[in-house]
Amino acid sequence: MSTDTSMHVGLVIYGDLGATSGGFRYDRQLVSYLRDQGDTVDVISLPWRSYPRGLLDGVTPSIRAKLDRPVDVLVQDGLCHPSLWRQNGQLEKPGAIVTLIHHLRSDDPTERFGRMFRPFERRYLESVDAAISTSQFTRTRACELTSGLDRKPTLVAPPAGRTEGAAVTxxxxxxxxxxxxxxxxxxxxxxxxxxxxxxxxxxxxxxxxxxxxxxxxxxxxxxxxxxxxxxxxxxxxxxxxxxxxxxxxxxxxxxxxxxxxxxxxxxxxxxxxxxxxxxxxxxxxxxxxxxxxxxxxxxxxxxxxxxxxxxxxxxxxxxxxxxxxxxxxxxxxxxxxxxxxxxHPTWGESMSDIRAFLGKQSDGEQDV
Incomplete structure (x- = not known):
């Protein structure tokens, strides 16, 4: 589906889209931009869990039912990977699955059990059709973690700031x-x-x-x-x-x-x-x-x-x-x-790039 016409997009997050962290602000910008362009966006909220409990959600039928819906593109906040690592292979209705990587949890040196997260984060990244990263650093690290991700379509779309330019003279x-x-x-x-x-x-x-x-x-x-x-x-x-x-x-x-x-x-x-x-x-x-x-x-x-x-x-x-x-x-x-x-790129510029990228994935284009 070309971005000249509207898309139906699902966005998978943990908890409340109104949360205050930078990642949620990025997600809110994306939802707002897509809706302003005439797209339909379903925000699919999954429950916050401890990491082990989240992994159980990865095999839970009720979670699969929330995810398996006929959207053109299902965008998934990568922080939700404990609940998604096995679900994606079972989904039939989304046209394409795209991860939005804010932060690799297995990369975080302050995560006590980060190395134990790595196989599940890798399997999750292997299950998606394309990836959006907020920095070149994160894209590189994700490709190093996951064999074959660099051969899939990827996009780096950096966030902007609060005022998008100069706030003072x-x-x-x-x-x-x-x-x-x-x-x-x-x-x-x-x-x-x-x-x-x-x-x-x-x-x-x-x-x-x-x-x-x-x-x-x-x-x-x-x-x-x-x-x-x-x-x-x-x-x-x-x-x-x-x-x-x-x-x-x-x-x-x-x-x-x-x-x-x-x-x-x-x-x-x-x-x-x-x-x-x-x-x-x-x-x-x-x-x-x-x-x-x-x-x-x-x-x-x-x-x-x-x-x-x-x-x-x-x-x-x-x-x-x-x-x-x-x-x-x-x-x-x-x-x-x-x-x-x-x-620095504005929110509008980065979100426009994402929308064009999502349109290509819904059309099945495989440009890397």
Missing amino acids: LERVRKRATTGPLRVVYVGNVVPRKDPKTLLAAIARGHPERDWELTVVGSHDAEPDYAPSVVTAATEYGIDDRVAFTGAIDTPELEAILERSHVCCVPSRYEAFGMVYLEAMEYGVVPIAGSVGGAGEFVEHGHNGFVVEPGDEGGIAAHLQALDDQRGRLARMGERALVTARQ
């Missing part, structure tokens, strides 16, 4: 760089994968000589056994008077924090794309990103941001010190970050 970035103490922001759930403790250790290296300020924005509910230890770490380092934990906040408050910040540091141990870095760059905020993942596809080390190895608190501290000491460099890097955000 170059003049604002230049002026901000010269004012006040160095203001650093962390944005993301307070979880081990995003490694806020390494950032706290880096901030502590500058204490008490440096008056750096850190704002930690993000929910403490995702890992309730871990988050309190992060708050405690700030106290143990003696920097609790320099660190503000906001918890989850609404968009206007986040935008206000980004507008006054100089640096956004989320030293993730694994980040398939890293939407937060792009969102910071829209405000001319210099990103410090983890090296494992897709951030290096738009964060150019030393030019518009920095890329650090996992756990490199010394490297983070050195970059913060350099930017604090060289405010002209801070301004120039912020300006380049802003230009990068302006040039």
